[in-house]
Amino acid sequence: MAAPASQYKDRQFLAVIGDEDTVTGMLLAGVGHVTQPPDSQKNFLIVDAKTQNADIEAAFDRFVTERKDIAILLINQHIAERIRHRVETYTAAFPSLLEIPSKDHPYDPEKDSVLKRVRRLFGE
């Protein structure tokens, strides 16, 4: 019943979907990774006011389903809010999905999908 080792042993990167400041910070911490050319794939996506929701969803899907080397996906909460239905329906253990606060949007535990599940489980 435990996840088979093959599911996560190659997962060693973090991926980030966030606003510019968050991504910059994460990259400074050293999470940034660009795969070898020709198909240089970044493991981060910068979302600004102009970014389409479809692009966010595409990146989300790429990080959670296509890439097998991502262990944790960090996503700004206000961006998760924009694709909330996708986040809500995502229940797999790998990669682990983490909603993080951003500079301009402080963390709101009420909106967190996982915490929602926690509350639902305990019937609060």
Add this chain to the structure above:
Amino acid sequence: MSGSGAREAVFPTRQSLGLMKTKLKGAQTGHDLLKRKSEALTKRFREITRRIDEAKRKMGRVMQIAAFSLAEVTYAVGGDIGYQIQESAKQARFRVRTKQENVSGVFLPQFESYTAESNNDFALTGLGKGGQQVQRCRETYARAVETLVELASLQTAFVILDEVIKVVNRRVNAIEHVIIPRTENTIKYINSELDELDREEFYRLKKVSGKKQRDAAESELERANEKASASKDQAEEEAADAGDSQDLLGDKDNEDVIF
């Protein structure tokens, strides 16, 4: 037969009764064990959810501090370094590896962060101005990401435990509400069936013995009749013998005695 519930399709024999009894016992032991496992996991689960809750709040603070250190960088560098950072990211220095922790037979993965020994993509950022802030900001963010990794471990554990607990509880409930009643029903059924058989057997035996008795009585009567007719013949013979002998005696004027 106890028609109150499902039962297994078995022949109601003493052998299957034995089997069912063993099965019931097994199911009860299994139920107890699973229940205990589920309790252990739930305890762990509650602990993890509590820690997640805490960690999520802590994350809020940590990320704020980190965001603030980025503000310091902006102040010191006097400009936006975002684009440059994005473009100079090549190899992840900060990576995670996964190890397992065994909780009541469930393997929970735990992320562990480590720094790859690749060269630093941003070492020269802010060389002319603000380099120290950049380095400090890097450290702050690295610490923040470590917190995030910890939280991710907890959250993965949460997701997996959630799944496992659901499975275990489903099993507990299945045993409690399906398997045990069904086995009990089967046992009842077998018992009643066996009793029925017993009664039938008894009745049959009674019938047989009744018939036997009747047969016996008949044959007794027959025997008695036979015996009687036999004795009459004998008497006739005796009478004939007597007549003969009377005749022999000479009193022929006496009427014949007829029975």
Add this chain to the structure above:
Amino acid sequence: MEGLFYNVKYGYIEGIVRGYRNALLTSQNYSNLTQCETIDDVKLQLSPAYGDFLSSLPPNPSTSALANKTTEKLVAEFRYLQANATGSLSKFMEYLTYGYMIDNVALLITGTLHERDTRELLERCHPLGWFETMPVLCVATNIEELYNSVLIETPLAPYFKGSLSHQDLDELNIEIIRNTLYKNYLEDFHNWVNTQPDIAGTPTADVMTEVLEFEADRRSINITLNSFGTELSKADRKKLYPNFGSLYPEGTTMLSRADDVEGVRIAVESVADYKTFFDQTGLSGGGSGGVGNMSGGAGGESRSLEDLFYQKEMEISKLAFTRQFTHAIVYAWVKLREQEIRNITWIAECIAQNQKERIGNFISVF
């Protein structure tokens, strides 16, 4: 003597700049700003000084939007001055923009190297560093093309020539390129103010020499401190030091040999100001931590080296206004305004992120 004709040519500009200088925020304004509870309050407090520029902002704007708008005002004023400047002042102001151009070019080079669409980079460029041929930079798709046909056409071409080949653009870290350009720029600027017939020997030359020497020293020290623990070799490091300044040549030679903060301290000891800085930041104790951390965290009241450099720069800029008949006030005003924008951003950031205890960490001059 120089004052005789200065006002004829540049009097108007000087008057305007002095007017602008008086519009800078004072410590009274700053203390009002630090009392603010929300960004909207900050906006309100800034409205006398920034007025129209902030009015288009949405309620509770982000700090970066605020910074953009305040920069816009600086740019608008600078453009106005530039449009009215003639003769050597016009050239002088061009020199001022070169520093920003270097940043922009570095940005575009980074973009070209990674084969990004450089058009979207244009809006990230600093508006003061805008030059006419800049959009042309986006035409180049590879670095060789960029170097041979585009960079040559920019005002920065002389800074590339002789010190950077197109292979260098490809191989060297962008930061090294940027600092090489900056070094060349500072040297050129320094040379210009001291040799230009209009300017040499005037107060402009005096003040600008002081300013540029300080800038050169600051860069040398920063580069040295920031290069510890990186792959930048000592020889390469030395190439990035501008060849003038109060530290040149003995100080820079010592800097180029320094292995740690202590080495830097010894190298700059000959200059009283820098020695004081190092003493103030507690770096003379030989500790390696806390070099430039805005007195963050445990540092408490002590200020970081970068803070002190900014402070010093502001003082020099402030003093520049005590001189008459000089272009340097334009430079000083730009620097003061930049610091003001940084201060506003900082205060707004502190308010937005609830870090009120650090809010006083800006540098107020007036």
